[in-house]
Structure formats: structure tokens, C-alpha cells
Amino acid sequence: MSIKRKACIVGAYEHPTRKAPDKSVAQLHAECAKGALADAGLSKEDIDGYFCAGDAPGLGAFSMVEYMGLKVRHVDTTETGGSSYLIHVAHAAQAIAMGKCNVALITLAGRPRSEGSSGTQVRNWGANLPDGPFELPYAPVTINQYAMAAMRHMYEYGTTSEQLAWIKVAASHHAQYNPQAMLRDVVTVEQVISSPLISDPLHRLDCCVVSDGGGAVIVARPEIAKSLKRPLINVLGAGESPKHTEGGHIDLTYTGAVWSGKAAFEEAGVTPGDIQYASIYDSFTITVLLQLEDLGFCPKGEGGKFVAEGNLISGVGKLPFNTDGGGLCNNHPANRGGMTKIIEAVRQLRGEAHPKVQVPNCQLALAQGTGGSIASRHGSATLILERG
Numbered sequence: 119m120s121i122k123r124k125a126c127i128v129g130a131y132e133h134p135t136r137k138a139p140d141k142s143v144a145q146l147h148a149e150c151a152k153g154a155l156a157d158a159g160l161s162k163e164d165i166d167g168y169f170c171a172g173d174a175p176g177l178g179a180f181s182m183v184e185y186m187g188l189k190v191r192h193v194d195t196t197e198t199g200g201s202s203y204l205i206h207v208a209h210a211a212q213a214i215a216m217g218k219c220n221v222a223l224i225t226l227a228g229r230p231r232s233e234g235s236s237g238t239q240v241r242n243w244g245a246n247l248p249d250g251p252f253e254l255p256y257a258p259v260t261i262n263q264y265a266m267a268a269m270r271h272m273y274e275y276g277t278t279s280e281q282l283a284w285i286k287v288a289a290s291h292h293a294q295y296n297p298q299a300m301l302r303d304v305v306t307v308e309q310v311i312s313s314p315l316i317s318d319p320l321h322r323l324d325c326c327v328v329s330d331g332g333g334a335v336i337v338a339r340p341e342i343a344k345s346l347k348r349p350l351i352n353v354l355g356a357g358e359s360p361k362h363t364e365g366g367h368i369d370l371t372y373t374g375a376v377w378s379g380k381a382a383f384e385e386a387g388v389t390p391g392d393i394q395y396a397s398i399y400d401s402f403t404i405t406v407l408l409q410l411e412d413l414g415f416c417p418k419g420e421g422g423k424f425v426a427e428g429n430l431i432s433g434v435g436k437l438p439f440n441t442d443g444g445g446l447c448n449n450h451p452a453n454r455g456g457m458t459k460i461i462e463a464v465r466q467l468r469g470e471a472h473p474k475v476q477v478p479n480c481q482l483a484l485a486q487g488t489g490g491s492i493a494s495r496h497g498s499a500t501l502i503l504e505r506g
Contacts, residue, residue, distance in 0.1 A: 120385055125211035126343035127351040127503065128221075129158030129336035130464040132442075136300050136449055138330040139232045143175045144185050146227035146332045151186055154334035159346050160221065165336075167192040167219030169210055171202035173228045173332075173452040182225070192219040198497030199489020200399060200454040201358070202226075203335075205499045207460060208356035210337040220339045227332030228452020235328065235453060249363075253494070261325060261402070263493035265317035268404035270370040272319060274419065277407070279319050281422030283310035285403040286323050286446050288430035293443025295472040300327045301447040324403040326445035326455070333457040335464070349468045350506030354482075355386025362495040373405075373488060374498030375412035382500035383414075388482060390414040393502075395466045395477045396437055397459035397485040400444040406430075409486050410437075413500070432475040441466065441475035456487030460501065467505040481505050 131153030133146060141149075147170070155162060168190045174182050179193040194209050196202055203226055210222035271277050287307060293299040305323060313322040343350055359377035362368075383389060390413060400406045407421040415437055416424035429435030442448045442462045445455040463483040465471045483503050490496030 119212060119215060121208060121211035121215055121353055121356060122385055123352045124215040125337050125353045126340055127335055127464055128338045128343045128346055128348055129154040130461045131157050132333045132458060132461050133331040134298055135331050136329040137231050138229055143227050143229055147174060147182055147225045148186050150225050150227055150332045150334035151223055154336050158336050158348060162188055164221050165223045166190050167210060167213055167222035169194045169206040169222060169224040172197040173226055173454060200456045201487035201489035201497040201499040203457040203460060204485055204487045204501050205358050207337055207353060207501055211353045214339050220342060222337045225334040226452055226454060226457040229330045230453045231328050231330045260491060261317045261320060263491045264402045264404055265320045266493045267370040268319050274371055277422040279311050280307050281426045282324060282403040282407060283307040284425040285406045286310045289440055289444045289446040291431050292441045292475050293447035295474045296443050296448055299443040299448040300329060320402060326401050326450045329449040329451055331449055331451035333461050335460055351464055351467050352504040352506045354504040355382040355502040357381030357500045359498050370493055373408050373412050373492050374496060375409045375486060375500060378498040378500040379413040382502050386502040392482055393484045394480050395483040396439045397463045398439050399455055399459060399487045400440060400446045405488060405492060413486060438477050441471050459485040459487055463503055467503055
């Protein structure tokens with residue numbers, strides 16, 4: 119079933135906190151929901167669908183529906199890490215098209231900063247996983263896995279640390295205008311590559327920030343969206359795909375975006391060249407570079423050249439990206455940045471981004487997320503959104 123223009127994003131809210139030692143995760147979810155409802159001009163009584171992922175506490179949707187006092191007739195707890203929330207938008211649009219709900223709330227929240235969690239801890243998702251006995255003895259660490267992908271891309275295509283640094287430079291140019299961003303100082307390529315090496319070839323400034331916080335979006339039937347006092351943001355196309363190790367024959371130089379992007383563009387009926395703004399998941403600089411290539415914004419192997427030409431900087435390049443500063447500078451709540459990618463794309467389409475980074479007359483935007491690890495198994499999700 120095509121979801122093209124069958125649902126609209128009517129509410130979006132990013133929690134302002136970056137450290138919340140005095141709040142529970144459930145409280146952050148509820149505060150994000152309240153903010154998105156206020157943004158849309160709706161009440162919680164209007165919500166009849168609820169979507170959440172593994173960051174939701176307790177029994178997930180069932181616990182959160184009770185905590186927030188919602189009465190819903192449809193829930194979805196799809197879990198694909200940081201890409202979950204983009205998938206939730208697509209699933210909400212499908213549910214709305216099928217008559218399962220009319221107004222769907224999607225929330226994300228977490229406290230990794232307060233809890234001392236970062237990408238330097240061993241990844242252990244449970245020894246009962248089928249791949250656990252093969253991988254856990256080697257104590258995989260998030261940043262080590264992304265560093266392997268970066269090193270392989272460098273080996274295959276001649277990509278350099280200086281080129282990767284341009285992604286951080288672009289993000290910092292945008293973050294300087296965001297008063298809530300954790301890192302607001304504009305940095306240079308030299309500063310990125312001279313920052314401490316964390317996992318060769320990735321430096322500290324190649325890595326995203328660790329923050330508490332969260333966000334929420336609301337997806338509604340077009341008839342409802344048109345009755346609200348907000349710009350109309352259509353869900354135009356969506357794609358989702360897993361990528362795994364293929365029994366040990368994994369190629370580290372691409373992500374699941376090669377499939378999710380293709381599906382989204384086909385459903386939307388547009389091409390990469392039509393996109394005016396892109397929110398790209400940026401857990402690390404290499405994450406951005408791979409997805410840019412996989413989505414078709416530049417040929418495979420030429421991502422380094424593309425970003426080094428300044429193409430990601432708003433007002434300068436061909437493809438302004440992450441104009442809130444992204445995960446590299448603004449925030450990365452719950453160690454899951456997919457929600458914020460949707461929110462900033464909505465801001466751009468509404469014309470509500472900071473004037474210094476707002477794309478003029480932005481009509482078409484893309485949001486891209488990954489979840490898991492690009493060096494082993496992960497989910498990829500792509501959304502194409504349109505101002506109506």
C-alpha cells in the first residue's frame with residue numbers, strides 16, 4: 119500500500135534538556151508528547167494511536183499509554199534502534215490509510231548522559247541473541263565498529279580523515295545558531311583531526327555528543343491536518359530495510375540506505391536531485407558519508423570529495439544537512455538520533471528553522487536514520503516529506 123500523501127505530520131517537539139538527572143525516562147516521554155500536542159493544537163483525547171521503541175520504559179507502549187492517560191485503538195512497538203522513529207512515521211501513515219487510527223503519537227526519550235552511557239562501552243544486547251556467542255567474546259564497542267567501516271572506506275576509495283572532518287565542520291556551522299546545542303563553537307578541519315584519536319581513524323570530534331532528552335511527532339489523517347493552524351507536511355514516501363553480516367560476507371562500505379532510500383524515492387516519485395534539505399543520521403562522521411552515497415546524493419566512493427566541497431553547509435552547498443547541528447553538535451537523545459532528524463526536516467519545511475540556516479522556499483526534505491551498527495547489523499529508514 120502506498121502512503122503517498124495519505125498522512126501528514128502535524129506536530130513536532132524537541133525536548134530542550136540535554137541533561138536530566140531529576141527526571142525519569144517516562145516523564146521525558148510525557149513532556150515530549152505534551153509539547154508535540156501543543157505544537158499541533160491538539161489534546162491527548164485526540165490521540166488514538168501510539169508508537170514507541172525500545173527506549174520506552176516498562177512494557178513499552180502499554181506502560182506509556184497508561185502513564186500518559188491515553189485511550190488508543192492502535193499501538194506499534196517496532197524496534198530498530200535509532201531508525202525506529204522514521205519507521206514509526208511510515209507505519210503510522212499505513213495505519214491511518216487502513217483506518218486503524220486517525221491521529222498517531224510517536225515519542226522518544228532517554229537519559230544516557232545522566233546514566234553515563236556512551237559509545238565506548240561494550241555492546242551487549244544479550245547473550246541469548248543468535249550472534250551473541252560469536253561476537254560477545256570479542257567485546258565489540260560501538261565506536262570500534264564504526265571505525266572499522268571508516269577504515270575500510272578509506273582503503274577502498276582513498277577517503278581521508280580531512281574529508282570526514284568536513285562533516286563535523288558543516289554541523290558546527292549550523293549549531294552556532296542553535297542556543298540549545300551542546301557544542302556551539304564553529305570548528306575547522308584542523309581542529310577535528312587534531313582532537314584525540316578515539317578509535318583509528320575516528321577522532322573525538324568525529325563522534326556525536328551524548329545527551330539526555332527526547333522528542334515527539336504527531337501524524338494525522340490529511341482531513342484533520344487541514345483543519346489545524348499549521349503548515350501542511352505530507353508524508354510523500356518511505357522505505358525501510360535491515361542490513362546484516364550475511365554470514366560473515368559483509369561489505370562495510372555501504373549501509374541499508376541503499377535499499378530504504380531507493381524504496382522511498384520510488385514511492386515519492388522524486389530523485390535525490392529534487393531534495394532541498396536532508397536530515398542525515400550522524401552518530402559519527404562516517405555514518406553520514408556512507409548514507410550520502412547510498413541515498414544517491416553522490417556516487418559510491420565520492421562522498422569524501424562531496425562533503426569536502428562544502429556541500430552540506432546551508433547557504434553554501436548543494437545539500438544543506440542537519441541545520442540544528444545534528445547529533446554531532448546539538449543532541450543525540452537516548453543514543454537514538456532518528457527522531458531529531460524528523461523534527462528538523464519538519465522545521466525546514468515549515469520555514470521555522472533558524473533564519474541563518476533556513477533553506478529558502480523549502481518544499482521537499484529527506485530524513486534518514488540508522489539503528490544498530492553499520493559494521494554488523496542495523497536498520498535503515500528513509501522518509502521523504504513535502505510541504506503541502
